[in-house]
Amino acid sequence: MTLFGRLTWSAIPFDQPIPLITSLVVALALVGVAIWITRIKAWPYLWHEYITSTDHKKIGIMYIVLGLVMLVRGFADAIMMRAQQSLAIGASQGYLPPEHYNQIFTAHGTIMIFFVAMPFVIGFMNFVVPLQLGVRDVAFPTMNNVSFWLTASGALLVNLSLFLGEFARTGWLGFPPLSERAFSPGVGVDYYLVALQISGVGTVLTGVNFVTTILKIRAPGMSYLRMPVFCWTSLASNLLIIAAFPVLTVTLALLMLDRYLGFHFFTNDGGGNSMLYMNLIWVWGHPEVYILILPAFGIYSEVVSTFSGKPLFGYRSMVFATLAICIISFMVWLHHFFTMGAGADVNAVFGIASMIIGIPTGVKIYNWLFTIYGGRVRFNVPMYYAIGFMLTFVIGGLTGILLAIPPVDFVVHNSLFLVAHFHQVIIGGVVFAVMAGYTYWFPKAFGFTLDERIGKWIFWCWFIGFHLAFMPLYVLGFWGATRRMQHISDPTWAPLLNVAFVGAAIIGLGIALTVVQLLYSIKTRERRRDITGDPWDGRTLEWLTLSPPPHYNFAVLPDVHGEEAYWTRKQTAIKEDRLIDEPNYQPIEMPLNTPVGVICAFFASVCGFALIWYIWWLAILGLIGAFAIFVWYAWRDEHEHVIPVEEVRANARERRRIRMEHLHTLSQST
Amino acid sequence: MRRFCIAAASLLVAGCNRGILDPVGPVGAAEKQILINSTAIMLAIIVPTMIATIAFAFWFRRGNSKATYRPDWEYSGAIEMVVWAIPALTVMLLGGIAWIGSHDLEPSKSLKSASPPLNVEVVSLDWKWLFIYPDQGIATVNQLVIPAGTPVSFHLTSATVWNAFWVPQMGSMIYTMPRMATRLNLQADRQGAFNGLSGHFSGDGFPGMQFQVQSLPADQFAMWAQAARGSDLKLDGAGYAQLSKPSSYVKPMTYGAVAPGLFDAIVADRAPPNTVPAPQHNKPVPGSKP
Numbered sequence: 001m002t003l004f005g006r007l008t009w010s011a012i013p014f015d016q017p018i019p020l021i022t023s024l025v026v027a028l029a030l031v032g033v034a035i036w037i038t039r040i041k042a043w044p045y046l047w048h049e050y051i052t053s054t055d056h057k058k059i060g061i062m063y064i065v066l067g068l069v070m071l072v073r074g075f076a077d078a079i080m081m082r083a084q085q086s087l088a089i090g091a092s093q094g095y096l097p098p099e100h101y102n103q104i105f106t107a108h109g110t111i112m113i114f115f116v117a118m119p120f121v122i123g124f125m126n127f128v129v130p131l132q133l134g135v136r137d138v139a140f141p142t143m144n145n146v147s148f149w150l151t152a153s154g155a156l157l158v159n160l161s162l163f164l165g166e167f168a169r170t171g172w173l174g175f176p177p178l179s180e181r182a183f184s185p186g187v188g189v190d191y192y193l194v195a196l197q198i199s200g201v202g203t204v205l206t207g208v209n210f211v212t213t214i215l216k217i218r219a220p221g222m223s224y225l226r227m228p229v230f231c232w233t234s235l236a237s238n239l240l241i242i243a244a245f246p247v248l249t250v251t252l253a254l255l256m257l258d259r260y261l262g263f264h265f266f267t268n269d270g271g272g273n274s275m276l277y278m279n280l281i282w283v284w285g286h287p288e289v290y291i292l293i294l295p296a297f298g299i300y301s302e303v304v305s306t307f308s309g310k311p312l313f314g315y316r317s318m319v320f321a322t323l324a325i326c327i328i329s330f331m332v333w334l335h336h337f338f339t340m341g342a343g344a345d346v347n348a349v350f351g352i353a354s355m356i357i358g359i360p361t362g363v364k365i366y367n368w369l370f371t372i373y374g375g376r377v378r379f380n381v382p383m384y385y386a387i388g389f390m391l392t393f394v395i396g397g398l399t400g401i402l403l404a405i406p407p408v409d410f411v412v413h414n415s416l417f418l419v420a421h422f423h424q425v426i427i428g429g430v431v432f433a434v435m436a437g438y439t440y441w442f443p444k445a446f447g448f449t450l451d452e453r454i455g456k457w458i459f460w461c462w463f464i465g466f467h468l469a470f471m472p473l474y475v476l477g478f479w480g481a482t483r484r485m486q487h488i489s490d491p492t493w494a495p496l497l498n499v500a501f502v503g504a505a506i507i508g509l510g511i512a513l514t515v516v517q518l519l520y521s522i523k524t525r526e527r528r529r530d531i532t533g534d535p536w537d538g539r540t541l542e543w544l545t546l547s548p549p550p551h552y553n554f555a556v557l558p559d560v561h562g563e564e565a566y567w568t569r570k571q572t573a574i575k576e577d578r579l580i581d582e583p584n585y586q587p588i589e590m591p592l593n594t595p596v597g598v599i600c601a602f603f604a605s606v607c608g609f610a611l612i613w614y615i616w617w618l619a620i621l622g623l624i625g626a627f628a629i630f631v632w633y634a635w636r637d638e639h640e641h642v643i644p645v646e647e648v649r650a651n652a653r654e655r656r657r658i659r660m661e662h663l664h665t666l667s668q669s670t
Numbered sequence: 671m672r673r674f675c676i677a678a679a680s681l682l683v684a685g686c687n688r689g690i691l692d693p694v695g696p697v698g699a700a701e702k703q704i705l706i707n708s709t710a711i712m713l714a715i716i717v718p719t720m721i722a723t724i725a726f727a728f729w730f731r732r733g734n735s736k737a738t739y740r741p742d743w744e745y746s747g748a749i750e751m752v753v754w755a756i757p758a759l760t761v762m763l764l765g766g767i768a769w770i771g772s773h774d775l776e777p778s779k780s781l782k783s784a785s786p787p788l789n790v791e792v793v794s795l796d797w798k799w800l801f802i803y804p805d806q807g808i809a810t811v812n813q814l815v816i817p818a819g820t821p822v823s824f825h826l827t828s829a830t831v832w833n834a835f836w837v838p839q840m841g842s843m844i845y846t847m848p849r850m851a852t853r854l855n856l857q858a859d860r861q862g863a864f865n866g867l868s869g870h871f872s873g874d875g876f877p878g879m880q881f882q883v884q885s886l887p888a889d890q891f892a893m894w895a896q897a898a899r900g901s902d903l904k905l906d907g908a909g910y911a912q913l914s915k916p917s918s919y920v921k922p923m924t925y926g927a928v929a930p931g932l933f934d935a936i937v938a939d940r941a942p943p944n945t946v947p948a949p950q951h952n953k954p955v956p957g958s959k960p
Contacts, residue, residue: 098875098876098877099874102871102873102874169873169874170871171871177832177848178831178832178871178872178873183830183831268830268939269939274832274847274848275847275850308730309739309741310740310742310743311742312744313743314744314745314749314750314753315744315745317753317754337845339777339834339843339844339845339869340844340845340847340852341777341778341845341852341853341854343776343778344772344773344776344779345772345773347772347776348768348769348772348773351765351768351769351772352761352765352768355761355764355765355768356765358757358760358761359757359758359761361757362715362753362756362757362760363753363754363757366719366749366753366756367753369719369722369723369726370746370749370753371744372726372727372730373726373730373743374730374738374739374743375739375740376732376737376739376741377727377730377731377732378732379727379731379732387723387724387727390723391720391723391724394716394719394720395716397716398709398712398713398716401708401712401761401764402705402708402712404768405704405764405767405771406768406771406772407700407701407704407771407772407774407775407842408701408704408705408708410701410775410777410841410842410843410844411702411705411838411841411842411843412690412705413834413843413869414834414843414870415869478688478690478691479688479689479690479838480688480689480836480838480839480865480867481689482836482867482868482869482870484871484876485876485877486876486877487877487878488877489877489880490865
């Protein structure tokens with residue numbers, strides 16, 4: 001037992017150029033960014049406006065930035081895998097040995113789900129839900145900040161594994177017994193477990209926060225059946241988080257007990273049962289899919305309705321379908337392992353239950369379709385993604401139902417057919433929604449729109465790139481190609497694998513163009529300012545306030561009449577050519593900034609790092625530190641700061657003046 | 671252009687006639703049929719939906735003055751009923767297919783056949799496949815020889831981590847799991863050689879876990895089994911200990927004798943018996959025609 005546990009110089013991959021050079025480049029880039037921030041003296045700004053912020057909008061933006069950064073990392077893994085499978089055919093072993101390739105696909109899956117898709121979805125919920133509900137913040141603003149930083153802490157640990165030690169080589173769900181110490185003695189699985197445990201705490205806290213917010217904190221008149229569909233899908237998603245993530249925490253904790261303390265929950269010996277892990281992880285894993293896709297459905301609902309210039313068709317039907325999906329998604333986990341041999345009755349029941357989810361999902365597609373019907377459709381970038389989604393998602397649904405039929409699953413399970421299926425629903429469903437939401441709400445967050453032309457190029461890169469990258473995988477699955485192959489024996493697979501590589505490269509171009517679009521839009525922001533706060537002729541309350549909204553969102557909480565709170569109000573104003581009477585402004589109490597989140601996450605990272613490397617004294621210190629910061633927080637004296645009524649009034653009057661001008665333009669045009 | 675079409679068509683035909691789309695036995699054929707039927711049923715729904723998506727979006731574009739804008743149209747009971755009914759009816763139909771298919775093609779169910787099944791015990795090792803023929807007293811590695819037209823009854827387990835036994839052209843795959851035995855029944859009606867592999871990631875040597883299935887006429891299978899018994903390799907305790915050392919891309923091997931009860935010992939995680947029986951050359955071989 002040494003001072004630094006199993007951490008020695010050999011943890012640094014001096015003999016592996018790819019991770020070594022990557023880590024050095026990333027480290028240099030980080031140092032460069034830090035120097036740049038120091039030179040422009042932006043640290044105080046970042047500290048006060050973002051890092052310690054309890055403002056749901058700022059936290060939402062931080063989540064989305066985290067998602068974008070990790071998307072680049074996850075994509076780098078993806079293109080390396082595609083390159084390896086295009087090169088390592090027949091006699092060639094490619095450029096990645098198995099022990100490296102296996103880390104890459106594990107990291108790709110883990111990062112894309114936990115540190116790309118989740119931050120994106122949670123980021124949008126953070127930014128949008130309080131605005132759409134017409135309130136000033138979430139129920140627990142400080143906890144919100146803690147949630148974000150714990151997620152970031154998990155992401156940090158996963159990336160640290162690139163430079164120190166290794167990541168898991170087990171696949172993104174870490175199935176035992178392969179993930180047990182007997183078969184994976186290194187630090188890789190421990191990085192995986194600890195990172196997910198820390199970020200998982202953050203996610204559960206988010207779930208608690210948003211369920212409370214949506215159930216308890218809404219603008220006056222905002223009854224449940226007047227909430228925008230995005231709020232409904234967020235509610236369903238967060239209910240799933242509360243119910244499912246504790247299962248993940250417990251499952252991973254049991255595996256940690258096996259690995260750290262020699263328990264036998266899932267081991268081959270001592271009475272362990274690895275089938276139990278398979279069941280438990282999918283009890284979380286299947287709802288997780290819906291945690292991601294339900295808010296995506298919400299985004300499409302907002303986008304389709306706004307750009308068709310119509311209310312959402314069949315609103316109540318949509319709400320019902322959302323809740324049906326929320327509940328049924330807990331009853332289908334076994335369809336991930338029909339090939340375990342559970343028996344015909346069990347397989348058939350779970351197969352049919354899985355198909356039943358297709359009913360409310362199908363209804364949603366038709367409701368979007370009939371929202372477009374009779375509309376006046378504007379083809380802005382978000383609408384491109386919505387229509388692209390509707391076209392590609394039905395194919396993903398088809399292949400999903402095929403996988404839900406046990407006898408079909410018996411021949412395509414775990415094959416590239418499955419890989420193609422879940423990428424079709426995650427890219428075509430979640431990622432398209434993320435890109436739509438990013439374009440749609442960007443002006444609300446920053447006060448100027450993103451460039452439309454580059455936005456459409458990005459869409460085509462994703463749309464074409466996705467289909468080139470994954471349609472061949474369906475065919476390869478039929479040919480008997482299984483997933484996670486570091487080497488391909490059959491040379492006749494080469495053409496299709498090469499097409500898939502080209503597709504991935506086109507997606508890469510789309511990601512690069514996203515950066516270009518952002519920089520170009522910032523450069524030309526003056527001519528793309530969103531003066532009115534309502535750039536898309538929106539229908540929900542986030543478009544009522546200015547872009548970007550003041551810290552407190554609304555000077556006075558809006559009074560909600562009818563299903564489409566802002567649209568109704570806007571139409572009345574246009575008809576009467578006047579705004580509502582000026583309300584009586586009050587001083588507003590807002591939560592104070594807090595360093596609790598970032599300090600807690602710092603100690604959590606230290607504790608996690610120490611656990612991974614068996615540095616027990618440091619783990620204990622980290623744990624004490626993380627706990628101490630909450631004790632310190634609990635004894636705080638000041639909770640809130642007050643925004644004086646003069647400031648509120650001045651801002652509100654300025655907003656009313658802008659609104660009035662905008663209203664005149666609208667009235668004249670109709 | 672024409673040459674391109676012909677090339678594309680031939681590629682399509684070649685593409686559609688491989689792997690699970692070119693089944694060699696009743697299980698694979700039935701599964702392929704369900705795959706095609708279900709796809710056809712769903713295509714009948716989703717193709718019109720996709721066309722409608724494009725048509726509606728195009729027709730109701732803002733610039734089209736001929737389209738009627740109905741800014742307040744947000745509900746129609748009749749349409750709601752139809753849009754709930756379409757997926758519900760589809761799922762009822764497919765649910766029926768799934769129920770019947772799950773029962774007909776349950777992997778543990780014996781296949782109907784006039785000839786008795788050949789028993790094969792399958793063990794996944796790091797990283798190769800061991801096939802034990804308990805009735806013949808022989809074993810092979812990374813090569814599964816079976817009589818064509820005869821059902822094969824598999825008992826499967828793993829000596830290390832999970833894998834999935836998968837011969838795409840024969841049909842169903844099934845997990846091999848340590849300390850547990852799963853069942854699978856397959857049959858190849860056609861003679862020939864088919865690829866087999868592991869369908870569940872199992873570690874660094876995983877891509878090398880490929881094996882060949884040789885489907886021979888029954889009499890040739892009997893001859894092969896007879897000849898196999900002449901192999902000098904013996905799968906006793908020591909032989910098994912040697913075999914279970916991690917290795918990948920292992921060339922096919924044949925063992926002339928196997929310690930009895932080896933499969934059960936692996937399932938129970940007991941040390942395998944260290945003796946092998948003396949060769950018995952007159953024992954009838956199940957699956958061979960008298």
